[in-house]
Amino acid sequence: MFDFFPVSAKEFDGPVLVTGAGGCIGSWALALLEHAGVEVHAFDLQIDKRRPGMLMDDAALGRVVWHAGDIADTQAVKAVVKKSGAQAIIHLAALPTLWLGHWSMWWVRSMCLKLPRPMGFKD
Numbered sequence: 001m002f003d004f005f006p007v008s009a010k011e012f013d014g015p016v017l018v019t020g021a022g023g024c025i026g027s028w029a030l031a032l033l034e035h036a037g038v039e040v041h042a043f044d045l046q047i048d049k050r051r052p053g054m055l056m057d058d059a060a061l062g063r064v065v066w067h068a069g070d071i072a073d074t075q076a077v078k079a080v081v082k083k084s085g086a087q088a089i090i091h092l093a094a095l096p097t098l099w100l101g102h103w104s105m106w107w108v109r110s111m112c113l114k115l116p117r118p119m120g121f122k123d
């Protein structure tokens with residue numbers, strides 16, 4: 001699979017920081033970069049290696065440097081950029097499941113499912 005998406009370490013001047021690294025696309029970004037020999041730093045709300053672990057073996061996963069933090073916390077982001085020495089950032093941190101929008105989510109919640117509020121949801 002890695003052969004379909006070749007990444008060259010020469011394209012990067014230094015470490016790469018991937019936000020949303022524990023997610024679907026972030027896991028692929030981590031795996032492809034690490035496979036290419038790029039120093040990779042992972043940033044996500046919490047350190048959860050389950051999804052990247054489906055694509056990388058323990059040795060590869062162990063070479064990724066993990067940082068827990070909130071992308072909305074500017075100081076935390078500045079600190080991790082400084083600490084990692086990142087020369088590039090692949091920004092994937094997001095809440096893609098909110099694509100329905102606030103009103104649709106409110107309708108689903110109140111009329112149908114009586115679900116608790118999803119993370120980040122505001123009336």
Ligand SMILES: NC(=O)c1ccc[n+]([C@@H]2O[C@H](COP(=O)([O-])OP(=O)(O)OC[C@H]3O[C@@H](n4cnc5c(N)ncnc54)[C@H](O)[C@@H]3O)[C@@H](O)[C@H]2O)c1
Pocket residue numbers: 019020021022023024025026043044045046069070071072092093094095096
């Ligand atoms: N999955 C797809 O098919 C697809 C297609 C096109 C575009 N995208 C876009 O790519 C991006 C990532 O999608 P995905 O499918 O990997 O989503 P995902 O939900 O699998 O991963 C998102 C990651 O972001 C993290 N995250 C959320 N809020 C955060 C915050 N405040 N601080 C730090 N981390 C935070 C989550 O913990 C999660 O690990 C989104 O912007 C999405 O819209 C995805």
